[in-house]
Amino acid sequence: MKRILVWLLGTVTAVALLFGYRTSLAGPMTAAAPQPAAASGGAGTVTGPAVDTRWGPVQVRVTLDGGKITAVTVPVHPDGNRKDQQINARALPILVQETLTAQSADIDTVSGATVTSEGYVSSLQAALDQAGR
Numbered sequence: 001m002k003r004i005l006v007w008l009l010g011t012v013t014a015v016a017l018l019f020g021y022r023t024s025l026a027g028p029m030t031a032a033a034p035q036p037a038a039a040s041g042g043a044g045t046v047t048g049p050a051v052d053t054r055w056g057p058v059q060v061r062v063t064l065d066g067g068k069i070t071a072v073t074v075p076v077h078p079d080g081n082r083k084d085q086q087i088n089a090r091a092l093p094i095l096v097q098e099t100l101t102a103q104s105a106d107i108d109t110v111s112g113a114t115v116t117s118e119g120y121v122s123s124l125q126a127a128l129d130q131a132g133r
Contacts, residue, residue, distance in 0.1 A: 044063070047075075047127060059076035064133070091113035
């Protein structure tokens with residue numbers, strides 16, 4: 001009888017935890033309108049695609065001037081809960097700075113934000129490809 005009671009309480013606890021788990025996915029991803037590519041050597045802004053990650057989409061927008069990356073923004077990133085907000089508040093500025101320093105998508109991932117970093121790099125590389133870099 002004692003084993004049955006322990007098994008039943010364990011099962012109820014597991015089911016309650018599973019149904020109580022909230023993911024950070026905010027909903028279906030919508031496609032952004034394509035941006036005109038900045039010609040190699042010219043000036044302009046290029047937006048990469050929203051890359052769907054396990055924690056939500058990541059999208060990078062790159063500003064180029066004379067073929068040089070002058071600014072990077074991340075208009076779409078996971079922010080569905082406090083943990084996502086904390087991680088990305090720390091990771092995104094590091095990724096942007098790494099991009100500006102490297103002048104390419106050949107950058108390291110940020111420890112603790114691997115999934116966001118991989119989505120960032122994928123979107124960044126696609127934007128740079130659109131720009132002819």
